[in-house]
Amino acid sequence: MDGSNRSPNAELGLLDATMIGMGAMIGAGIFVLTGLAAEIAGPAAILVFTLNGVVTAFTGLSYAELAASIPKSGGGYAFVREIFDDLPSFLMGWMLWFAYMIAGALYALGFAPNFLELLHVYGFVAPPDAVDALAIPVVDIALPVGFLLAFVAVLALVALNAVSTAASGSAETVFTIIKVGILVVFVGFGLASPMFSEAEFQPLFAEGAGPAAILPAMGLTFIAFEGYDLITTVTEEVENPRENIPKAIFLSLIATVIVYLAVVAVAVGTLGAQGLAEAGEAGIATAATEFMPTGLPIIQNGGALIVFGAVFSTLTALNAVVIASSRVAFSMGREGQLLPSFGQLHHRYGTPFVAILASAVVMLGSVALPTQSAGNMSSLFFLLSFIVVNVAVIRLRRERPNMNRPYEMPFYPAPPLIGIALNLLLTGVLVVYLVRTDPLALGLSAGWILLGGVAYFLLDRVRTPAEEGAETGIDMGPEAER
Amino acid sequence: MTGSRDVIIAGGGRVGFETAALLADHGHDVTIIERDERIVDEIADEWVATVIEGDATDPGIIEQAGIERADVIAALTGETGLNLGVCLAASELSPEIRTVARIERATGQEYTRFVDAVVFPEHAGARVAADEIIGRDMQTLADVTSTLDIMLVRVTEGAPAAGKQLSKVRFPAGALVVSDDDGNRVARSDTTLTAGRRYVIAVEPEVADEVMNLMQG
Incomplete structure (x- = not known):
């Protein structure tokens, strides 16, 4: 149905399928959200990822x-479409679409500070907090560099996917192995470092907030588990x-939880929940x-490897959600x-062009959001779906x-x-948390659902006359086959 | 509207299953009803359709197959009477549905009083076999090679490729437009794909759904 079918022999084995799931989960979530989770929950961030x-x-x-009983490649929407009436299945698709688009914005926003x-690290620019804004002489306003980078990242990947189906190939396994490999290095050095041996996990819960x-x-980090x-x-x-799909x-779920657990434990153990929270994305x-x-050949600073991992992960995750949305x-x-x-499909590029462009519009608009709002909204919509x-x-x-x-x-x-x-x-x-801290995210979420309702009824209007035309079209079926 | 149909196939034997696989390859949404547990497992392994296990004459089973949303029901078991019964029950449950019944004898055309169309797969198979036996260089417009499909496809109004010159449309590798509109000439790069006209297409099964999307939306 889409570009990936262009290479007909691309049969994915159990390993590949597992890697796709892990790749989506271990992608950006761990790099972007650990700091934010530590900010809210303190050292209990370790528990947060496990419980999720x-x-x-x-x-x-x-x-x-x-997935085992409905042979369709559409993910959650396809399953719900199979059993629910028009309106509920429309809303499901509408919410899942939004969840992926906002996840795209989130990953782009996570990409920027890591980049x-x-x-x-290589001394090209000042420390991230020193680079605040980039003045644009022509329009005479200063835009935050992070926002610009995120915007450009989305734009580039959307353009790539709109005109070419190459990016959706099965390179995912290699990507995931690189990502996990980098995290294993991180955990290994972290456990060995003197900082970890004097790690402080007490008090476990953030001060004043408690369990x-x-x-x-x-809620915020739930999005880190949308991979399946x-x-x-x-x-x-x-x-x-x-x-293979159930397996x-x-x-992928078990492997992801283990990786998360190790990485968050090391991060909290070395930097401390406070430091982690300050570093944010x-x-x-x-x-x-x-x-x-430090002082390694070529890459000089060993930390650069991890930073590279973060940049790489956020970009591949962004690519994955551009395709998914x-x-x-x-x-x-x-x-x-x-x-x-x-x-x-576009007649020239063979890609779902309109679908990609429409998704791009929402994603590009959403990179203006604070990272935390994007995480909140995306998690909210994944929870609902x-x-x-x-x-x-x-x-x-x-x-x-x-059946x-x-x-x-x-x-x-029970399950x-x-x-x-x-x-x-x-x-x-x-x-409840959003009502208190982030009414913008809540308002936008409600707005999207309302917009969906309006869109549904408008489409219904458009469709009713069109449907009759389609009925007569069915008669050509046997003719076309013959 | 899209060219994709919601199809129920009663009977997952050789005819039913091959039909389902073909339709699924072309991007249609297929549900199979099959009562033999062994065959159900075989179909499930092939991953082409949702399978309902049960007797297709049972209205409860037909409903579970999603009759209210289906565009077509095809009863393709080996028994004509059973097939007609399934089609009649389906029409009763969903009056708008198109019904197709498999028949056993060439004389079965009169059944079109009860169903929208009848198919006689043995006859189609015999035609192909006869072609092979005679060994002519030219074959009927059917399943002529092991996997390649030669199809006559009508371009739908509003489809992505409708009204476009052939050189402007990038078909996936594994697809070839063979004839000019309505089969008078071999297609050239300046051939225009006109809505409503039919074209002979050679296509590999893997990309058939993409080609159908481009030509029929």
Whole structure:
């Protein structure tokens, strides 16, 4: 259906599928969000990532069951479309699309400070906090450099994906191995460093906030676990998918939790929760420059390797969500739930051009947001979509008991019910937290859903006359085949 | 609207399964109803369609296959009577649906009083076999090689490639437009893909859905 099918022999094995999921999760989340999580929850940031892994495992079970029984490559939207009526499935697609677009903005915003840090390590620019704004003489206003970098990163990757299908190939496995490899180096040196041996994890919880601060931090960092939706967008290319997709979901989830745990423990242990919080989006990179050996050949400073890892991860993750968001919009167009042009390939480039451009507009607008707002909104919409996916499992079991399910989750109906309850809890906590600290993000989220409602009814208007025309079009079916 | 249809196929045997695989390759949305558990497992391994396990004459099973949203139901089991029954039940449940029934004898054309179309796969297969036996250089416009499909495709109004010159449209590698509109001439780079006209296309199955997207939206 899209560009990746151009290389027909690209059969993905279990390892590749697992790497796609890990690549999406271990991508930018760990680099961008660790500092922010430490700011909210203190050293308990370690718990935050672990607990999120547990929460999301329940939804992972639902994804595994759906992906094994519905042979479609559309991810969460395709599953929900299978069982829900027009309006709920439209809203699901609408929310998932937004979640990916905002995630794109988040990764772009995470890319910028890490890129500046990389330049700084090699002495090209002043320390990141010293580079505040870039004056543009022509328009006579100063734009923050970080914003500009994020904007340019989105623009470049959108352009790349709009005119070429090369970027969506299966280089993901190599990318992920590089990313994980760099993090392993980070953990190794971190554990060995003298800073870690005098690590201070007490008090575990941030001062004044207590254990309750874990919940909003979980809400913010939930997005770091969205990766398995991406696995299910490529199921058609995976060999023996009914066995490999569920396995890939669980393997990538377990591996990711382990990596997160090690990385966050080292980061908190060396830099301290306070220092990590101050470093914000460049938290891991800053921690690395503290303890990595210097004076190495070629790269000089060992910390540069980690900073490079952060730049590389945020860019590849950004690329992945540019593709993922346009896939959701493309599927919605194919299903007649967005304007048909969204579901069409460009006649020249063979890419879902309109879907990519539309996604780009929202992403480019969103890089103006603070990083934290982008994380909050993206997590909020992933939480909401995951609730719907869990409901879809229950509904499918009730309404289509005879459907063939190559993988059936154990202890049904407990996992989806627990998944719904926990996701709802996090959603609630996140909303309450946003009311207090980030009304902008909340307002924009509500606005997007309202806009979706309006779009749905307008499309319905447009569609009703068009539908009749389409009915007569069906008659050409047998003729075209003959 | 897009060219993709929501199709239910009753019977996942050789005819039903091959049909489902072909449709899925072309980007259509297929659900198979099959009562034999062994065959259900085989189909599930091939990953072409959602499978409902059960008897296709059971209205509850037809409903589980998503009859209310389907555009077409094709009953492709080996039994004509069963196929007609499935189609009639489906029309009862969803009056708008297009029905296709597989028949066993050439005389079955009169069944079109009850269903929208009938197919006689053995006859189509016999035609291909006869072509092979005679060994002429030219083949019927059908499944002529092991995987390559030669299709006659009508360009839909508003499709990405509609109204475009052939040289301006980048078809994926593995696809070739063979004939000019309505098959009078071999296509040239200045050939225009006109909406409503039909073109002979040679296409490899892997890229068939992309080609259909470009030509039919």
